[in-house]
Amino acid sequence: MAACTMPVATTLKLGTRALSPTLVTSDVALAARGDAQAFARLYEEHKHRVHGLAGRMLGWEHAAETVQDVFVRVWQKLDTFRGEAQFSTWLHRLAVNVILSKRAALGKQRARFLDAEDVLDRIETRPSGREGMMDLEGAMQHLPDGARMVFVLHDVEGYRHEEIAALLGITTGTTKAQLHRARMILRKHLTR
Amino acid sequence: MTDQFTDQLSQYLDGDLSPRAIAALEQHLNGCEECRVTLDELRLVKERAHSLVDPLAPDDLWAGIASRIGTAGTTSDDVTAPAATLPPNVIQLPRHRSFTWHMPQLVAAGLVVFALGAGALFFAFQQGVRRGAVDQVAQGESLGTLGTPAASVQLASFDAVKVDGEIADLRTALERGRDKLDPRTITVLEKNLLLIQQATTEAKRALAADPANQGLENYFAATVQRKLDLMKRATAMAGI
Numbered sequence: 268m269a270a271c272t273m274p275v276a277t278t279l280k281l282g283t284r285a286l287s288p289t290l291v292t293s294d295v296a297l298a299a300r301g302d303a304q305a306f307a308r309l310y311e312e313h314k315h316r317v318h319g320l321a322g323r324m325l326g327w328e329h330a331a332e333t334v335q336d337v338f339v340r341v342w343q344k345l346d347t348f349r350g351e352a353q354f355s356t357w358l359h360r361l362a363v364n365v366i367l368s369k370r371a372a373l374g375k376q377r378a379r380f381l382d383a384e385d386v387l388d389r390i391e392t393r394p395s396g397r398e399g400m401m402d403l404e405g406a407m408q409h410l411p412d413g414a415r416m417v418f419v420l421h422d423v424e425g426y427r428h429e430e431i432a433a434l435l436g437i438t439t440g441t442t443k444a445q446l447h448r449a450r451m452i453l454r455k456h457l458t459r
Numbered sequence: 460m461t462d463q464f465t466d467q468l469s470q471y472l473d474g475d476l477s478p479r480a481i482a483a484l485e486q487h488l489n490g491c492e493e494c495r496v497t498l499d500e501l502r503l504v505k506e507r508a509h510s511l512v513d514p515l516a517p518d519d520l521w522a523g524i525a526s527r528i529g530t531a532g533t534t535s536d537d538v539t540a541p542a543a544t545l546p547p548n549v550i551q552l553p554r555h556r557s558f559t560w561h562m563p564q565l566v567a568a569g570l571v572v573f574a575l576g577a578g579a580l581f582f583a584f585q586q587g588v589r590r591g592a593v594d595q596v597a598q599g600e601s602l603g604t605l606g607t608p609a610a611s612v613q614l615a616s617f618d619a620v621k622v623d624g625e626i627a628d629l630r631t632a633l634e635r636g637r638d639k640l641d642p643r644t645i646t647v648l649e650k651n652l653l654l655i656q657q658a659t660t661e662a663k664r665a666l667a668a669d670p671a672n673q674g675l676e677n678y679f680a681a682t683v684q685r686k687l688d689l690m691k692r693a694t695a696m697a698g699i
Binding site: 450 | 466468469470475497500501503504505507508509511513514515516517520521523524525528530
């Protein structure tokens with residue numbers, strides 16, 4: 268898997284959360300040899316971040332299941348981790364790939380199965396005169412799919428346009444346009 | 460507002476414009492208050508996105524992973540990293556590790572999580588547990604002192620009779636408003652009532668199997684009550 272340049276924002280996030288490099292390296296090595304307890308420690312360390320990524324990209328109703336899918340995939344792929352990037356970087360990139368695959372599958376279903384929860388959430392979060400401010404997390408869920416992907420990867424996760432374009436199979440011109448579109452929509456929510 | 464320049468504002472924020480484009484845009488900004496305001500708003504969106512805190516992942520996901528990778532006997536509870544290495548700013552809900560999750564409870568809890576969505580805890584944090592609250596927790600305060608919806612996770616107790624009564628009230632309200640509402644809205648509300656009812660049933664079973672399990676009771680109480688409150692607001696907004 269190609270090494271990903273982890274942006275500053277994400278590195279800082281990880282930096283405040285990371286276990287000592289020795290322990291992580293040790294757990295990665297142990298888990299790669301089939302040590303389930305070491306893998307469980309890696310899961311504990313990274314589950315919240317993967318959950319946040321999945322929820323923001325796919326919708327919170329899919330987050331829990333996606334976390335499980337990601338870590339099963341990590342377990343299956345651990346022996347391919349060569350240590351060329353930080354483990355957290357490698358895991359994050361793998362998580363994005365799992366999420367994008369899932370997104371493609373979900374995209375086919377979404378038109379037919381409108382989730383009841385989602386509709387209820389829309390009722391809940393619709394701004395009224397008294398509640399003019401919409402939370403950013405909630406507003407992000409209502410972005411068009413493409414704009415949400417780019418916004419999450421760029422502004423939340425800190426990926427560069429070139430990386431996002433490669434992940435999504437689109438041009439950087441498109442990612443920049445989608446990012447601007449997302450921000451313009453969100454600013455309306457935040458300033459309403 | 461001039462579209463030609465508005466479209467460049469995000470790239471300007473990200474430092475992606477050429478020097479010539481920057482000069483032209485900045486000259487425009489000097490004379491266009493609307494574009495300046497838009498730029499400030501876009502900057503606010505970017506800053507907020509950058510500072511988002513990841514909501515907690517549900518506690519019960521490991522069992523499913525362990526099962527799928529063939530290590531079902533492993534519990535993530537037993538392998539939590541040493542305290543000294545725990546990250547300083549991650550919200551740690553007080554853990555009630557005096558009980559053990561047995562498979563029937565896991566199944567029951569899983570159904571509840573599925574039925575109610577992982578959104579209960581997320582919703583709680585969405586409502587106000589942001590950076591300040593995270594710092595407070597990191598400094599040793601319990602969630603129960605934060606005055607946020609998350610506090611109810613610790614303080615509530617599960618009252619099945621009360622929940623049943625509230626479900627019945629909501630059903631009555633639905634019947635009363637059936638003629639006024641869009642059929643799709645009715646369907647959504649009915650589905651959610653059914654989910655709450657199913658979750659309540661599972662909660663009763665799980666608690667009957669382990670009545671002393673305070674953590675389980677608190678969890679059910681918080682999630683079910685949260686959903687009921689959401690339903691009440693939804694029906695109120697719908698005018699029934």
